[in-house]
Amino acid sequence: MSTNGSQRIEVLVPMRWGDMDAYGHINNVQIVRMLEEARIAAFGPPRGAGAPGIDPHVSLFNDVPEGTMALVVDHKIRYVRTLEYRNVPAVVQVWIGAVKGASFDIHYLIQDPVTLEDCVRASSHLAFVDEATGRVQRLTPEQKERLAPFTA
Template sequence: MRWGDMDAYGHINNVQIVRMLEEARIAAFGPPRGAGLPGVEPHVPLFNEVAEGTMALIVDHRIRYVKTLEYRNVPAVVQVWIGAIKGASFDIHYLVQDPVTREDCVKASSHLAFVDEATGRVLRLSPEQKERLQPFTEHKP
């Protein structure tokens, strides 16, 4: 969390929460191809191993603010896991916790699909992609 992430009420602004989700997603699954070299090896190298011309795009975000996340000057705790894996898309779930109290502050999910950059068409997940995601479908807070 950064000082500038706070709003006038002293808690982390909702726009910054979405950025935190993005950072957690990239840390877990790697940066998209062409976005530079990853600083840390992701837990599941998914996004940086897609074929050239394939984009990993967010279709939908769902965010539930359970409790305000106060500025703490230390990183928030963000748990990430895979939800439903479908033919051409999958869900990423997040739980954001206060780093001091460990209280749940945000429960969120992102629906993601791979899209062909040239045609704009959604691509089906390969069996290898589904297999790579499967071990991360159980949430263990």
Template sequence: MSSEAASPPAGGRVPVRVPMRWADMDAYGHINNVNIVRMMEEARIAAFGVPGGTGRPVSQPRVDLFANVPEGTQVLVVEHRVRYTRPLEYRNVPAEVDVWISSPKAASFDVSYEFRDAVDGTVCVRALTTLAFFSTADQRLMRLPGEHRSALAAFVGPPAVG
């Protein structure tokens, strides 16, 4: 975890904006469910960064939680859960998304999301992604290192999906 991490906002939530593409729409003018999962990934990367060794991002995340992941460690998606509270209509402006950490455990943690319509502010989607650290040498999940658990703790809020 980067020591340059910004101070967490109230409730650990990090606000980001995720563009909606014309191609994200379904026949009803809503953002398609498959594209919601893509937008979750974009929000997670914008908020917390990419795991070390996975490309060369041009923009800096709001908080870089994954910069110091040990070599030989992958941060893997274990599960996604999505609850639609109303359709997220296609807009030509980015969706507003709050991202935070919830349910930290010994070997995994959840990243929670709340998507709001950028025009009227209505919550449309609540979701979470469970992430776990994976040792490439041992080919198994590993316990989160203490420094990562401590850094995650600053961004813990309630689960987005019940």
């Protein structure tokens, strides 16, 4: 994982043989899985989700208070061109879009690992939610500060 000059986090996400559909490209359902893998690699797993692994580039989701869930509110996906199955990981760039009082956007660009052509442009709208009450929680100044270097 690396950060390029435009404050995007670059993650390599494996394409699996089973991700391929009958046409030889990555199935749209698997694209959502790839977005999730890139998001977790960039910003960490949700708190309490298994044993710690490799440290994320920006520790965001695993540093929330106990009882806080990081939930996806919405996904938007634009398939620019098919992502052909390759036996090498896809290149996924991840960055932060709009940061609001209680939610924020994560943007993604999935590129073909061989041609580096753009294949998928997507975004996920996320919010932190109190597990007990189901209420959305406002982002703390510390959370906003962690996101700031990666906000477009």
